[in-house]
Amino acid sequence: MFQNLIDFxxxxxxxxxxxxxxxxxxxxxxxxxxxxxxxxxxxxxxASRLSDIVTSExxxxxxxxxxRAGYLRDALSSFTSRMRGATNRILGLxxxxxxxHTVGDKTYTDxxxxxxxxxxxxxxxxxxxxxxxxxxxxxxxxxxxxxxxHALDENGTYTIEQKGTVDEREVALSSVPEWASIQPIVSIxxxxxxxxxxxxxxxxxxxxxxxAYGVPVTYGQDKxxxxxxxxxxxxxxEFANKRxxxxxxxxxxxxxxxxxxxxxxxxxxxxxxxxxxxxxxPDIRQQSYIEGINYKMELLEKAIGVNKGILTNLDxxxxxxxxxxxxxxxxxxxxxxxxxxxxxxxxxxxxxxxxFANANNITPQGEYEIAFDWAYTLIEDSxxxxxxxxxxxxxxxxxxxxxxxxxMNEDIDAARKNLPNVLPEA
Numbered sequence: 001m002f003q004n005l006i007d008f009x010x011x012x013x014x015x016x017x018x019x020x021x022x023x024x025x026x027x028x029x030x031x032x033x034x035x036x037x038x039x040x041x042x043x044x045x046x047a048s049r050l051s052d053i054v055t056s057e058x059x060x061x062x063x064x065x066x067x068r069a070g071y072l073r074d075a076l077s078s079f080t081s082r083m084r085g086a087t088n089r090i091l092g093l094x095x096x097x098x099x100x101h102t103v104g105d106k107t108y109t110d111x112x113x114x115x116x117x118x119x120x121x122x123x124x125x126x127x128x129x130x131x132x133x134x135x136x137x138x139x140x141x142x143x144x145x146x147x148x149x150h151a152l153d154e155n156g157t158y159t160i161e162q163k164g165t166v167d168e169r170e171v172a173l174s175s176v177p178e179w180a181s182i183q184p185i186v187s188i189x190x191x192x193x194x195x196x197x198x199x200x201x202x203x204x205x206x207x208x209x210x211x212a213y214g215v216p217v218t219y220g221q222d223k224x225x226x227x228x229x230x231x232x233x234x235x236x237x238e239f240a241n242k243r244x245x246x247x248x249x250x251x252x253x254x255x256x257x258x259x260x261x262x263x264x265x266x267x268x269x270x271x272x273x274x275x276x277x278x279x280x281x282p283d284i285r286q287q288s289y290i291e292g293i294n295y296k297m298e299l300l301e302k303a304i305g306v307n308k309g310i311l312t313n314l315d316x317x318x319x320x321x322x323x324x325x326x327x328x329x330x331x332x333x334x335x336x337x338x339x340x341x342x343x344x345x346x347x348x349x350x351x352x353x354x355x356f357a358n359a360n361n362i363t364p365q366g367e368y369e370i371a372f373d374w375a376y377t378l379i380e381d382s383x384x385x386x387x388x389x390x391x392x393x394x395x396x397x398x399x400x401x402x403x404x405x406x407x408m409n410e411d412i413d414a415a416r417k418n419l420p421n422v423l424p425e426a
Contacts, residue, residue, distance in 0.1 A: 009118050009131055012163055013149045017118040023213055027115035030216055034092040040232060042225050043218045047092035049310050054338050055084045057375035060346060066366025068357060075107040075353045086111050091201050095214035097132055098345055099196040100352045105362050107353050119212050127194055128152055142166050146179055150194060158191035188359050195352040197345035202337035221303050228296045235289040306331040339374050
């Protein structure tokens with residue numbers, strides 16, 4: 001199914017995607033590997049661990065008092081509540097599309113994996129037309145798919161064309177209850193950029209350096225991951241082979257070569273074989289395997305550009321705060337790149353919310369700002385920072401409001417108002 005999606009999209013909309021067969025096949029392989037829940041999935045583990053660091057204790061919000069700001073705040077909140085999962089998929093699959101859709105006066109965000117995304121045209125690195133499988137489900141053994149094609153022309157006219165299919169046969173959108181309210185073609189004027197955001201994992205696509213698609217965070221490490229999986233399998237066998245059994249003298253077996261199940265039998269005090277009972281219980285090479293697995297995991301951490309502590313244990317028992325910060329620098333660099341990609345995507349996503357609010361007359365236009373507040377616990381020692389603020393305040397380099405703003409996570413105006421003794425305007 002994945003391999004003929006490009007031809008399916010081409011037949012449906014009569015456009016030729018820029019996406020190649022090899023790119024589509026690769027994206028499908030990434031999706032299949034990431035979706036594997038039958039075995040240990042190292043890519044999913046790494047993606048999950050890193051997505052925790054990217055999103056934990058971070059806050060993204062819309063600032064503004066207008067009704068438009070409130071609408072955008074609600075729309076963005078519906079996405080940020082799922083941002084960890086979206087980040088997980090970005091790192092595990094290579095990329096996702098964030099696409100708004102409006103139901104009544106509410107706007108939601110679809111998270112579409114890149115194997116269901118077809119780039120049709122680009123201007124430099126900017127996408128100008130693209131399509132995706134926006135909805136898919138199975139009912140009565142039939143596969144229903146709703147496919148969208150978005151195009152932005154040089155005059156700022158944005159066109160969204162949608163088609164429905166059942167088992168790849170086109171049907172009217174009105175014939176499917178879930179799609180009955182969707183207009184087949186919508187045009188919006190005065191649009192400056194695509195009304196969706198494509199977010200890629202920052203890992204370099206070395207196999208297809210000119211590709212517009214992303215690759216998973218563990219891309220290019222199949223051999224190393226295979227070695228780790230082999231060691232894990234051997235470790236499991238080591239425990240399985242530990243099952244002890246007892247060897248006994250052949251004098252205890254009857255004429256049918258069976259041991260007695262019950263009743264009385266003769267106890268032999270001595271045999272020529274020495275001990276009458278022999279226990280076989282081999283030692284487990286536990287530590288050797290653990291060291292081997294950890295060594296390979298550390299190599300994988302280095303290969304994907306993170307420090308120890310993502311796939312292995314971070315030993316900080318005797319480390320200073322400065323040493324700990326230095327030991328997480330590579331991880332932070334990757335995390336910072338992911339956050340940068342998310343910031344760009346969220347700005348484009350909020351722009352799309354705003355355009356749809358205008359097109360659907362949901363709220364009057366109004367001023368708003370997007371505020372990003374990411375956590376920096378990987379490289380920041382909060383006690384050290386607090387001490388620096390205290391010393392700066394004591395030296396007169398900053399006032400108390402600046403220290404409170406940092407401590408209470410307030411903007412400077414709120415901090416001034418909330419101080420026990422209100423300070424005059426600076």
